[in-house]
Amino acid sequence: MDTNNPYSAPQTSLIEHEQQVYPVATSGWRFLNFLIDNVGQVAFAFLVGFSIYFSGLGSWYEALSPGQQFLLDIGIFIVYFATQEALWGRTLGKLITRTRVVTEHDQPITWKHAMLRSLVRLVPFEAFSFLSSSQPRGWHDRWTGTKVVSLRAADIEKARAAQESDQQSG
Numbered sequence: 585m586d587t588n589n590p591y592s593a594p595q596t597s598l599i600e601h602e603q604q605v606y607p608v609a610t611s612g613w614r615f616l617n618f619l620i621d622n623v624g625q626v627a628f629a630f631l632v633g634f635s636i637y638f639s640g641l642g643s644w645y646e647a648l649s650p651g652q653q654f655l656l657d658i659g660i661f662i663v664y665f666a667t668q669e670a671l672w673g674r675t676l677g678k679l680i681t682r683t684r685v686v687t688e689h690d691q692p693i694t695w696k697h698a699m700l701r702s703l704v705r706l707v708p709f710e711a712f713s714f715l716s717s718s719q720p721r722g723w724h725d726r727w728t729g730t731k732v733v734s735l736r737a738a739d740i741e742k743a744r745a746a747q748e749s750d751q752q753s754g
Contacts, residue, residue: 605740605743605744605747606684606686606690606733606734606735606740606743607733607734607739607740607742607743608720608721608731608732608733608734609681609683609720609732609733609734610720610734611714611720613681613683613732613734614683614714614720614722614732615714616677616680616681617675617677617678617681617683617732618677618711619677620676620677620680620681621664621665621675621676621677624664624675624676624677625660625661625664625665628660628663628664629657629660629661629664632660633645658706661702661705661706662699662702662703662706665698665701665702665705666695666698666699666701666702667698669685669693669697669698669701669702670693670694670695670697670698670699673685673686673692673693678732682734682735682736683732683733683734683735684732684733684735685697685701685730685731685732685733686730686731686732686733687729687730687731688729688730688731690733693730697728697729697730700724700727700728701724701725701728701730702724704723704724704727704728705724707723710722710723710724713726720732
């Protein structure tokens with residue numbers, strides 16, 4: 585006879601879940617993200633332009649004023665960054681460099697965060713905002729409450745060791 589009661593509470597251990605430590609990505613990885621994403625954004629814009637031209641809408645695009653074309657280009661820029669970051673927390677550059685954007689509290693970002701990050705990237709000289717502090721955080725990080733973290737095992741292990749050392753000394 586089976587003594588298991590299917591209605592009894594499950595018997596599991598209550599071991600505290602260890603939180604993953606993700607270190608902030610270095611300025612070198614951030615710069616590589618910037619370069620890769622610039623290439624990716626240009627390729628994406630080319631594909632959109634190619635699609636417009638061969639879909640028969642080429643004359644429509646040519647009829648746009650330079651200001652309207654500029655606004656369309658900004659839209660393409662925003663779609664490139666916001667869509668990837670909102671859906672996956674990563675752009676092409678972040679995928680290649682094994683980094684991810686998260687909130688300051690290490691939570692996945694929302695569509696709002698992704699859109700705001702993309703809009704702040706349009707601020708003149710924003711790309712140079714990384715040079716103003718010792719932390720590799722640009723305006724699009726600081727103004728939106730986000731950060732880019734490393735997902736590399738070696739970086740995570742270093743951060744975990746540093747955290748354990750801090751806990752033991754404190």
